[in-house]
Amino acid sequence: MTNHNVFTPKDMPLAAAAAVAANATLHYSYPPPRSIGGAADYAGFKKLLTQLEHRSNSGGSSGGWIGSWLDSMRASSPTHVASAAAVLTSPSLMAPCTAEYEEWMKQCPSASNKFEEITAKSKGKKIVMFLDYDGTLSPIVDDPDRAYMSEAMREAVRDVAKCFPTAIVSGRCRDKVFNFVRLAELYYAGSHGMDIRGPTKSPKNIREEKAKAILCQPASEFLPMIEEVHKVLVDKTGSIQGARVENNKFCLSVHFRCVDQKKWDALAEQVKSVLKDYPKLRLTTGRKVLEIRPTIKWDKGKALEFLLESLGYANFSDVFPVYIGDDRTDEDAFKVLRDRGQGIGILVSKVPKDTSASYSLQDPAEVMNFLRNLVEWKLRSLDDRVKV
Numbered sequence: 001m002t003n004h005n006v007f008t009p010k011d012m013p014l015a016a017a018a019a020v021a022a023n024a025t026l027h028y029s030y031p032p033p034r035s036i037g038g039a040a041d042y043a044g045f046k047k048l049l050t051q052l053e054h055r056s057n058s059g060g061s062s063g064g065w066i067g068s069w070l071d072s073m074r075a076s077s078p079t080h081v082a083s084a085a086a087v088l089t090s091p092s093l094m095a096p097c098t099a100e101y102e103e104w105m106k107q108c109p110s111a112s113n114k115f116e117e118i119t120a121k122s123k124g125k126k127i128v129m130f131l132d133y134d135g136t137l138s139p140i141v142d143d144p145d146r147a148y149m150s151e152a153m154r155e156a157v158r159d160v161a162k163c164f165p166t167a168i169v170s171g172r173c174r175d176k177v178f179n180f181v182r183l184a185e186l187y188y189a190g191s192h193g194m195d196i197r198g199p200t201k202s203p204k205n206i207r208e209e210k211a212k213a214i215l216c217q218p219a220s221e222f223l224p225m226i227e228e229v230h231k232v233l234v235d236k237t238g239s240i241q242g243a244r245v246e247n248n249k250f251c252l253s254v255h256f257r258c259v260d261q262k263k264w265d266a267l268a269e270q271v272k273s274v275l276k277d278y279p280k281l282r283l284t285t286g287r288k289v290l291e292i293r294p295t296i297k298w299d300k301g302k303a304l305e306f307l308l309e310s311l312g313y314a315n316f317s318d319v320f321p322v323y324i325g326d327d328r329t330d331e332d333a334f335k336v337l338r339d340r341g342q343g344i345g346i347l348v349s350k351v352p353k354d355t356s357a358s359y360s361l362q363d364p365a366e367v368m369n370f371l372r373n374l375v376e377w378k379l380r381s382l383d384d385r386v387k388v
């Protein structure tokens, strides 16, 4: 089991630096990652993409408790700004952070800086993209209903999907995440992978009938139970200001981002008392959220495997899955890739975390840059082939 975001007193400077980074108004003083090509280059490549498109057209997280409820909630929320100023102004506090970050960077280097290494690894293989939504394609915000992705990000994802089969894998319910992304040519795995659907508009790189046939809902029998628990939780948590229960169809999210920290314990107790009557449901933690889901052995890792199989890409030798995500629940997918020795996992994080991913990116902005670079690289290699 990974030990994400677990901060002990000795980690306090690091936690404070995390706060600085996670709140994005201040920046962690670390060398910015190298980028390949800027906006101008990208416009040129967009033109090339359109040309090449025409040319080709003619041919677990693991469940259970991690310590106490409250510890677990705190562990998933290292985003307070309280000590940020102290960190920024104190060299003695900054030094250990940098050393620790540098150490982490050795284990989980920047995918931007290692771009050539990544593309070299994928040589001769078919890249398949898996993208988490919240915190990966959209920045984390207080109101889950307003977690919009930018138009620029949408365009980058659209371009990626023209080059590689692309799936969105999210804890949100499939319809909701689709309404945010609004790209019909993608695969969507909602409810932490428990609701998978192929594209409604056929992507260029997949046979239409194959794409449309993909559908997987391994937790259907839990629907009535989830509905019931949703109602009970809304009722029980109603008195806690800022608490919010989100119905994600096959799972539920209890948000505490806007709850006063003094009330976290009370909220945890409420959730705990409800779940006592539902032993077939388990709880995991995400970014200031308690996630309630069926105890079935299904997670984002299983969803990734399902999609690879369905697409006929399960073969080790000719597929290179790239999974990008920021959350504990994405660790299940990173682990699958690591265990299979196939493709790469990229963790989106500005702070050191225990992870099964092999690379990192700092935030959605850097994810967008990475996606654009992949498209440019792909088009460059296609164009080179055409020239030959």
Ligand SMILES: O=P(O)(O)OC[C@H]1O[C@H](O[C@H]2O[C@H](CO)[C@@H](O)[C@H](O)[C@H]2O)[C@H](O)[C@@H](O)[C@@H]1O
Binding pocket: 132, 133, 134, 135, 139, 140, 141, 142, 143, 144, 145, 147, 169, 170, 171, 172, 246, 248, 253, 255, 257, 286, 287, 288, 289, 291, 327, 329
């Ligand atoms: O798998 P994901 O796509 O990363 O979804 C995980 C949860 O993301 C959302 O919550 C998170 O983002 C919110 C908006 O930025 C933020 O307010 C919240 O604190 C985060 O936990 C979503 O609302 C949940 O339903 C997903 O399970």
